[in-house]
Amino acid sequence: MSSGQRGSAVKAAQVQLNKYGYGLAVDGDFGPGTHAAARDFQDDKGLAVDGIIGPDTWRALVSGSGGGSGGTGGKLTHSQAAAMFTSAGISWSSSGDCSNRDNRTCTSFDQLRRATAEGIIALKRASGCAVHITGGTETGHAGGTYSHWNGYKIDFAPYSCVSGHITGTFTYLGRRxxxxxxxxxxxxDVYAREGSHWDAAYTG
Structure with missing residues (x-):
């Protein structure tokens, strides 16, 4: 199926795409948003990037198979991660009001690991608390394998509810x-209480 098509098959494709965090309206209309999501998914999976949901793309959507870095350990685009967070009721902000990964004043989710996004969403659900992200994969954080830049870490505000959940539920390891x-x-997963925020590392 491709741009301009309508119907139940398109709805099914939109449902499958939304499982990867695209946040599409399931309206059965293969419009620009669905086309862009299909192309992005194909690129992530190492498929031919044509925006057409043919047999290979459909198989990858349903099974999570294919090339690229998809699946639970895959990397997300900023828009994919943002859609996942919005759907989960998680907010975010940046001092520069931007999402450019190469600007340290921005908060970017580009190249965030899916497992990291799922980790912070799981914290939100388990705690029942408000979660507000203040740092993602943008430059300016400490380096290393399990770093912000490599998609393993995320920063969030130390609101009393979520801070109480972390300190009251998780195992205290001492001080860094x-x-x-x-x-x-x-x-x-390890949570570090830094000066103005929590620094969470989702390395699983």
Whole structure:
């Protein structure tokens, strides 16, 4: 199926695309948004990027198979991650009111690991608290394998509700060399209480 088509098959494709965080309206109309999502998905999976949902693309949508870096360990675009967060009721902001990954004043989700996005969403659901993201994959954070730039970390505001959930539920590990208190979830995710925010590392 391709641009301009309408019907139940398009609705089914939109449902499948939304499982990857695209946030499309399931209206059965293969419009520009669905076309762009299909192209982005194909690019992520290493498929021919034509915006047409043929047998190979449909198979990858349903099974999560295909080339590229898709699946639970795959990387997201900023818009994909933003759609996932909006759907989960998670807000975010940046000091520069922007999302450019190469600008340290922005908050970008470009190249965020899907597992990281799912980790912060799981925290939101488990705690029942408001979660407000203040840092993503933009430049300016500390380096390393499990870094913000590589999509493993995310920063969020230390609201009392979510902070209480972390300190009251997770295992206290002691303090990091810079003095940040460390807490580990049962999943192995580690939360560091830095000066103005929580720094969460989703390395699983």
């Amino acid at each position: 060399s810079d003095g940040a208190a460390l807490y580990e979830a049962g999943t192995g």
